[in-house]
Amino acid sequence: MIEIRSNTELPSIREDVILKTVDGESLVGELARAENPSGDVILFLHPLPTHGGFMDSHILRKAANRLPAMTGISVFRFNTRGTESPNGKSTGQFDGGNAEQFDLHAAFEFLKPQFERIWLVGWSFGTELVLKYGPKYPLAGAVLLSPPLHRTSTEELLQWNQVSAPLVALIPEFDDFLTEAPAREKFSVIEDIDIQVVKDAKHLWVGENFTREVLNRIVGLIMPGKSPLPTQWS
Secondary structure (H helix, E strand, O other): OEEOOOOOOOOOEEEEEEEEOOOOOEEEEEEEEOOOOOOEEEEEEOOOHHHOOOOOOHHHHHHHHHHHHHHOOEEEEEOOOOOEEOOEEOOOOOOOOOOHHHHHHHHHHHHOOOOOEEEEEEEOHHHHHHHHHHHHOOOOEEEEEOOOOOOOOHHHHHHHHHOOOOEEEEEEOOOOOOOHHHHHHHHHHOOOOEEEEEOOOOOOOOOHHHHHHHHHHHHHHHOHHHOOOOOEEO
């Protein structure tokens, strides 16, 4: 038995991917496919690239390293346009969440033929893309990690009232941008959203305890019988 630590990488089938967008960009990505797949895939959208966010941001990397083996859920993560990480650099330039809609579209087109259910998970800036463009797609559900709501309009929030898939917002108790009270006020226009406040957490979810909390809550939505995740592996 080994203890699951920050850099633990469990078995999966890894595939480097280059997404092609309709406006001509090439986006670097990776699919971590479960050896015994459930039919589910999580499409992750990373934090703000102008402030250090990329596909290798720690929650995304740890999800890819753990969830396929532990749950059968595959994980896809990629660098939005103009973003560079240890996995490589995507072409194009950061567009503040506008042209990034084409990046999300390319990811869905890649995943749609391969998986029965696509779950969308955004972190910080990634939540803006989820909220703006997620309702256009046949989602199984969506999770918002530390949503700042800096770029999402009320009209864009209202479109979620036409979506039957579950929407969960994980709000850190001590978030730098959006704490519980303003989150409940701003999200009140969505009729069916599950707002969960995570005690003692901050925007960046630093620390193994918070990584486990986030992954447990994501898995709890997708596959309740697999949550909480084991802390050891054989």
